Amino acid sequence: MTYPSLRDWLFSVKTFAAAMLALYLALYFELPRPYWAMASVYIVSNPFVGATRSKALYRALGTALGAFAAVMLVPPFVEMPFTFSVIVAVWTGTLLYFAMSDRTARSYVFMLAGYTMPLIALPTVTDPTTIFDVAIARTQEITLGIVCASVVGSVVLPSRLAPTIVERADMWFRDAALYGRETLSGHLAGTGLSAIRQRLASTVYGLEFLLSQLAYDHTHPEILKRAEALRGRMLLFLPMISALADPLIALMRDLQVRPAGLDALLADTAKWFDAPLPTRAADMHDDAGDPVADRLRERIAALQPARELITGWEGALFSNALWRLRQVIDVWQDCRALRALIAHEAGTWRPRYRHWRLGGTERFFDRGMMLISCLVPVSAIIVACMLWISSGWHDGAGAVSLAAVACCFFAALDEPAPMVFRFFLATCASVVFAGLYVFVVLPHVHDFELLIVIFAVPFILVGTLIPRPQFNMVTMLVAVNTATFISIQGAYEADFLVFLNSNLAGVAGLLFAFVWTRVARPFGAELAAKRLLRSSWQDVALSASSTPIADQRNFASRMLDRLMQLIPRLAASDEHRQPSIESFRDLRIALNALDLRRSRHKLSGDMSAAVDRVLAGVSAHYAQCAEASERQNAPQALRDTIDDALGRIAGASRDFIATHPAPEAPTPAGEPQHIGASQRWLRDTRHALVGLRLSLFPHAGAQPPELSGEAKA
Known part of the structure; x- marks a missing residue:
């Protein structure tokens, strides 16, 4: 076990100091439940200033909104308990749905508003005249804790979030470099590589939430823009490197062809992936660039096959591999540069990779699963309320409230029941700790200074584990629940039966939440x-169909976001047709189809009709997969259609060569100096068709289409 670091100890001491300050002020101002101020400190505190500020702000707004709803809804419906139970459940479920629809720190507003309303409203139904006072007091207590946590976190040795972004990026670089090396070596399958794919996807997906908190860290807007740009290019790396693997495998493994200079180029690129990241911002200025990347691009341009060779299958594969390798190099250079600029907060940046797909902001949400996730807490609250009302249990409101909190906390998880059970265990431990304090320790405490001393050791020790992801939820709950169950007041007052009855209500509510979640959501990540x-x-079927797509940039962004959600849910495997590999191929097919849709209008003669037949075949194949809810093997007829289109493109290229015999000198970008617009569209169409063929038929690389003969009539 790794012992807490100095940063963990510092965070714990700061949090404990803020909690004691909040408790002292709450007692000084004679708030009715001063322990809520102490508990709120542990709820909102985070090792980083930006995260603490954002969580504090949104918790304050969410609490105020939930309290307002409680004040508005309790008086008119208090005499209708069953109707009121449904209203509380629907409110919680609706706000939870809004929270799940927002993947930024702002989602905390809706989450808090969702379960704060039952926390305030349900305990007051027996005396509705107190609802306004309870709502005001609860808001004051929580706001006091929020202010104390924010002030202490910001003033006392504040820890910024930007370095953590860099640390996460460095973890990604290590995994991405290894994955890139293995891919360039022709290794695509294996449990190890599958696990790396899952880590890369999880890292990039998790950065989105962190970046939403970065704005509260007094970070310069330019750094925010660079961090977003870095995440965007990190998203692209996995699909790009997997797209590069297909032509390399088809060329070197299936056809047993190794063009001169390609092995050395790939080896040097892999070596560059392992090169130390820039340590100075000045190294990444526009005028400095990256000499290694520039030399790699020059070598790619020098290796471009002759125009006559590109019309054949080997030449088409080689050209496709070089084209995709150049894109990978551009994206990797951008990632290196952006990481250096974020780390040093200085320097200028000029993107090397530019594409129409960049800039999309749309995210994918599985609305069906979100509704199911929200229906679980809704139904749990209704059923728990029915049991409470029918039993006549005075403290049953506490059971319903904690059941609502637990169901909301973990609703977004594929398998929430295990975490609800951990919540239950943490609460049981808190009840035991609180009982020891209330009946054994606190009777001997006569001043606030001694109270700080007896709280210091256990709370500081528990606080050192809160920054660790594997312990965060449990230790935070232990701290919060213990502070709540002890129920510190201005004067010592303890009744064992009252303590047992009220706290067992929470334990019973959590046990019910676990059982209900297990029954209502027996399915998981599968x-x-x-x-x-x-x-x-x-979406792949849509991308290849004739249906207009309003914004292709956002369409591509949605597909890429969904892929990053899917990869961590797929089990690691050593199979070549492993689900994550196939999913990357699906994305590439969609992007190649979008490229074909853009280029078909620029093609002349019967080439446009041939491309239309390819797109129709791709759309029909994936529509069949979606209808059957099972991956189908692509039909041979679709391969023949793609080969026919490739043959027609090759014929048009040969016609151009025949009428333009003069050699064309390549530029450092790898394009002929005088290449015409029509030839660019032919080249882009050829790349897209080759990508489609390799993705749809990954084992057909050794079976070349007839590109050297005349195109089929």
């Missing part, structure tokens, strides 16, 4: 992955 796959196939 169903979520299946739904994501089916949705992905539907």
Whole structure:
């Protein structure tokens, strides 16, 4: 076990100091439940200033909104307990849905508003005249704790979030470099590589929430823009490197062809992936660039096959591999530069990779799974309220409230029941700790200074584990629940039966939440992955159809976001047709189809009709997969259609060569100096068709289409 670091100890001491300050002020101002101020400190505190500020702000807003709803809804419906139970459940479920629809720190507003309303409203139904006072007091107590946590976190040795972004990026670089090396070596399958794919996807997906908190860290807007740009290019790296693997495998493994200079180029690129990251911002200025990347691009331009060779299958594969390798190099250089600029907060940046797909902001949400996730707490609250009302248990409101909190906390997880059970265990431990304090320790405490001393050791020790992801939820709950169950007041007052009855209500509520969640959501990640796959196939079919797509940039962004959600849910495997590999191929097919849709209008003669037949075949194939909810093997007829289109493109290229015999000198970008617009569209169409063929038929690389003969009539 790794012992707490100095940063962990510092965070714990700061949090404890803020909690004691909040408790002291709450006692000084004679708030009715001063322990809520102490508990709120542990809820909002985070090792980083930006995260603490954002969580504090949104918790204050969410609490105020929930308290307002309680004040508005309790008086008119208090005489209708069953109706009121449904209203509380619907409010919680609706706000939870809004929270799940927002993947930024702002989602905390809706989450808090969702379960704060039952926390305030349900205990007051027996005396509704107190609802306004309770709502005001609860808001004051929580706001006091929030202010104390924010002030102490900001003033006492504040820890900024930007370095953590860099640390996460460095973890990604290590995994991405290893994955890139293995891919360039022709290794695509294996449990190790599959696990790396899952880590890369999880890292990039998790950065989105962190970046939403970065604005509260007094970070310069330019750094925010660079961090977003870095995440965007990190998203692109995995699909790009997997797209590069297909032509390399087809060329070197299937056809046993190794063009001169390609092995050395790939080896040097892999070596560059392992190169130390820039340590000075000045190294990444526009005028400095990256000499290694520039030399790699020059070598790619020098290796471009002759125009006559590109019309053949080997030449088409080689050209496609070089084209995709150049894109990978551009993206990797951008990632290196952006990481250096974020780390040093200085320097200028000029993007090397530019593409129409960049800039999309749309995210994918599985609305069906979100509704199911929200229906679980809704139904749990209704059933728990029915049991409470029918039993006549005076403290049953506490059981319903904690059941609502637990169901909301973990609703977004594929398998929430295990975490609800951990919540239950943490609460049981808190009841024991609180009982020891209330009946053994506190009777001997006569001043606030001694109270700080007896709280210091256990709370500081528990606080050192809160920054660790594997312990965060449990230790935070232990701290919060213990502070709440002790129920510090201005004067010592303890009744064992009251303590036992009220706290056992919370334990019973959590046990009910666990059982209900287990029954209502027996499915887990497998169903979520299946739904994501089916949705992905539907979008691939749409990308190749004739249906207009309003914004292709956002369409591509949605597909990429869904893929990052899908990959961590797929089990690691050593199979070549491993689900994550196939899912990357699905994305590439969609992007190649979008490229074909853009280029078909620029093609002359019967080439446009041939491309239309390819797109129709791709759309029909994936529509069949979506309808069957199962991946189908692509039909041979679709391969023949793609080969026919490739043959026609090759014929048009040969015609151009025949009428333009003069050699064309390549530029450092790898394009002929005088290449015409029509030839660019032919080249882009050829790259897209080759990508489609390799993705749809990954084992057909050794079976070249007839590109050297005349195109079929």
